[in-house]
Amino acid sequence: MSGHRSRCPEHKQGNGVCDPECNWENFFYDLGDCCNPNVTDVTKTCFNRSSPHKAYLDVKELKDILHLDGSTHLNVFFANSSDEDLAGVATWPWDKEALTHLGGIVLNPSFYGTFGHTDTMVHEIGHSLGLYHVFRGISEIESCNDACLETEPSMETGDLCADTNPTPKYKGCHDPELAGQRDLRLSAFHTHAV
Numbered sequence: 001m002s003g004h005r006s007r008c009p010e011h012k013q014g015n016g017v018c019d020p021e022c023n024w025e026n027f028f029y030d031l032g033d034c035c036n037p038n039v040t041d042v043t044k045t046c047f048n049r050s051s052p053h054k055a056y057l058d059v060k061e062l063k064d065i066l067h068l069d070g071s072t073h074l075n076v077f078f079a080n081s082s083d084e085d086l087a088g089v090a091t092w093p094w095d096k097e098a099l100t101h102l103g104g105i106v107l108n109p110s111f112y113g114t115f116g117h118t119d120t121m122v123h124e125i126g127h128s129l130g131l132y133h134v135f136r137g138i139s140e141i142e143s144c145n146d147a148c149l150e151t152e153p154s155m156e157t158g159d160l161c162a163d164t165n166p167t168p169k170y171k172g173c174h175d176p177e178l179a180g181q182r183d184l185r186l187s188a189f190h191t192h193a194v
């Protein structure tokens with residue numbers, strides 16, 4: 001990406017042609033070329049968030065426009081994401097917008113139902129109900145000295161579920177490999193992942 005960013009010659013900026021190599025914030029989005037509907041398909045090229053022709057909505061804008069009732073429904077939005085690695089996001093039940101039109105789940109359709117991502121919706125519903133990742137002990141806690149790090153199954157540390165094993169050293173979509181724990185697979189695997 002930095003390679004692209006350094007390769008925009010000045011004479012291409014604002015020359016009436018949308019040049020992808022110039023379509024970055026540090027080149028002022030090609031001085032408007034890529035947001036000019038007369039020279040380009042702005043629905044594909046206009047990434048300047050200050051332009052009225054911008055090619056995307058942020059999540060809040062999307063939810064504001066649709067204005068779906070979040071007090072009686074858990075809404076699931078499908079939206080292509082500029083973050084290509086993002087499979088889904090959810091609001092927590094304790095978020096102030098959770099029961100408004102700004103709550104709910106957003107899923108990236110390029111992952112939905114694909115191999116390795118067939119449980120993403122279930123996963124995000126888990127978050128929206130207040131379930132943490134089973135590996136919360138590593139990715140969402142400050143350090144291994146954190147008093148909230150789960151070292152034995154507990155209702156008070158880690159993911160706050162005593163029926164999922166602590167995974168203090170393993171950020172994977174599995175319970176740790178312990179004998180006789182197959183029956184925990186559902187509780188663990190389906191309550192975390194993205």
Ligand SMILES: [Ca+2]
Nearest residue numbers: 012015017033
């Ligand atoms: Ca240009």
Ligand SMILES: [Zn+2]
Nearest residue numbers: 127192193194
């Ligand atoms: Zn998750």
